[in-house]
Amino acid sequence: MSNVDGFAACDIAVVGAGAAGLSAAIVAGERAAGRALNIVLLDGAKTIGAKILVSGGGRCNVTHDTVTPTDYFGNRRIIKNVLASRSVEDTIQWFASMGVMLKREDTGKLFPVTDTARTVLTALLTRCRNLGMTIRPSHRVTRIDTSADTGFLLQHSQGVLQARHVILATGGRSVPKSGSDGFGYDLAHRLGHTITTTVPALVPLVLDTRLFHRSLSGLSQEVELTTWVDGHTIDTRTGSLLWTHFGISGPVAMDASRFWTLAHARGEKALVSANFLPGLTQEEARDWFIHEAAHHPRRSLANALASRVPERLAEVLCTHAACNPQQAIAQVCRADRERLIAALTKLVLPIERDRGWNYAEVTAGGVPLEEINYRTMESKLVPGLYLIGELLDCDGRIGGFNFQWAWTTGFLAGRAVADR
Numbered sequence: 001m002s003n004v005d006g007f008a009a010c011d012i013a014v015v016g017a018g019a020a021g022l023s024a025a026i027v028a029g030e031r032a033a034g035r036a037l038n039i040v041l042l043d044g045a046k047t048i049g050a051k052i053l054v055s056g057g058g059r060c061n062v063t064h065d066t067v068t069p070t071d072y073f074g075n076r077r078i079i080k081n082v083l084a085s086r087s088v089e090d091t092i093q094w095f096a097s098m099g100v101m102l103k104r105e106d107t108g109k110l111f112p113v114t115d116t117a118r119t120v121l122t123a124l125l126t127r128c129r130n131l132g133m134t135i136r137p138s139h140r141v142t143r144i145d146t147s148a149d150t151g152f153l154l155q156h157s158q159g160v161l162q163a164r165h166v167i168l169a170t171g172g173r174s175v176p177k178s179g180s181d182g183f184g185y186d187l188a189h190r191l192g193h194t195i196t197t198t199v200p201a202l203v204p205l206v207l208d209t210r211l212f213h214r215s216l217s218g219l220s221q222e223v224e225l226t227t228w229v230d231g232h233t234i235d236t237r238t239g240s241l242l243w244t245h246f247g248i249s250g251p252v253a254m255d256a257s258r259f260w261t262l263a264h265a266r267g268e269k270a271l272v273s274a275n276f277l278p279g280l281t282q283e284e285a286r287d288w289f290i291h292e293a294a295h296h297p298r299r300s301l302a303n304a305l306a307s308r309v310p311e312r313l314a315e316v317l318c319t320h321a322a323c324n325p326q327q328a329i330a331q332v333c334r335a336d337r338e339r340l341i342a343a344l345t346k347l348v349l350p351i352e353r354d355r356g357w358n359y360a361e362v363t364a365g366g367v368p369l370e371e372i373n374y375r376t377m378e379s380k381l382v383p384g385l386y387l388i389g390e391l392l393d394c395d396g397r398i399g400g401f402n403f404q405w406a407w408t409t410g411f412l413a414g415r416a417v418a419d420r
């Protein structure tokens with residue numbers, strides 16, 4: 001379709017054909033049933049859906065069986081209202097309607113029964129095609145202007161598109177080679193929106209090479225991580241930590257990373273400490289140690305510790321605390337014991353940096369939710385503009401929560417724009 005000026009024209013332009021954009025387009029197309037609503041999806045990437053394909057280790061963790069506002073960071077009051085519009089059951093049904101059956105794993109994560117992300121992407125693209133939508137890869141939007149009579153003019157790498165409504169679904173900055181390079185923030189900003197500080201979240205953390213992590217590479221264990229900012233505890237969480245050649249990864253480290261990256265970006269003093277005896281205080285750990293020394297006096301330190309933490313960690317922790325791992329536990333002097341207890345329960349991890357955008361699963365920060373009408377995802381500043389997905393200042397923890405946010409915000413925008 002083209003308008004009187006010769007520009008291509010459509011009713012709804014969706015900028016970004018990732019999870020949120022595809023969801024919005026499909027919902028708008030489904031609700032428009034019968035009405036000739038011309039929906040065009042523009043995406044800067046050559047191939048659509050790169051992030052969906054790599055998600056969940058190639059299996060796509062579509063959602064989680066229990067989704068609550070506390071699984072997200074951002075304005076929780078608004079997040080609660082957004083989430084209330086679409087239950088997990090709705091997401092499951094919606095995928096089933098596209099032929100994608102989901103299964104729940106013990107962790108509560110939901111994956112396609114096929115165990116491949118391709119099933120999810122193919123279903124979304126097939127539904128778009130069946131609804132008669134146009135998806136245009138290699139169409140990077142470089143500028144969006146508003147005009148009182150025609151709506152919006154979008155300049156993209158192949159020309160110009162006029163649209164009555166625009167859904168901005170350009171994602172964040174994580175994995176820029178997927179096409180989500182943060183330019184969407186510039187587009188939103190030029191249209192009048194504020195952008196809060198954006199930092200990598202769900203990102204592995206790089207430790208000072210002098211720590212022992214390299215020797216534990218590949219080891220995964222249950223750890224309680226506490227983040228301190230300017231001396232105050234701001235987050236404590238327990239989960240699986242993976243030691244790697246560069247530092248730490250695994251769900252608990254990834255979930256905790258946003259607190260460190262945000263504080264670091266703000267120039268605050270951020271520390272992350274590890275408790276290798278999750279749930280135990282320093283005093284309780286000391287009681288355990290004294291009890292061990294009394295009941296198994298000839299046991300080596302390393303063996304005693306190995307009854308509570310992985311053997312490899314037991315060894316390196318002794319060395320780290322300047323204790324002899326082979327020394328009998330009853331022979332350990334008080335000073336050595338105290339250093340060891342501190343290393344066991346409150347080891348400050350010497351974080352040098354996060355691993356960067358190429359390794360971050362999401363972006364913390366973005367367009368403030370206060371600038372959006374949470375019932376429709378329409379901008380409060382620019383009528384006819386909708387903002388959804390990771391572009392917004394909301395990030396979820398690991399477990400399918402970020403996709404649930406993308407499907408839900410996409411649903412709200414798609415429904416609202418089609419009903420206008």
Ligand SMILES: Cc1cc2nc3c(=O)[nH]c(=O)nc-3n(C[C@H](O)[C@H](O)[C@H](O)COP(=O)(O)OP(=O)(O)OC[C@H]3O[C@@H](n4cnc5c(N)ncnc54)[C@H](O)[C@@H]3O)c2cc1C
Pocket residue numbers: 015016017018019020021042043044045048049051052054055056057060061062063139140141142169170171172174175178179180181182183184360361362388389390391399400401402403404406
């Ligand atoms: C490795 C990895 C694994 C993940 N695994 C999971 C998981 O299992 N479960 C989960 O819930 N979440 C997971 N996530 C997070 C999840 O992928 C994102 O939260 C989600 O994809 C965000 O959806 P979105 O549509 O908002 O943005 P994106 O998926 O980033 O899509 C944005 C789209 O906009 C396009 N675009 C950007 N700028 C422009 C422009 N100027 N013009 C045109 N197009 C543009 C991009 O090319 C891209 O296609 C993972 C992320 C990564 C990186």
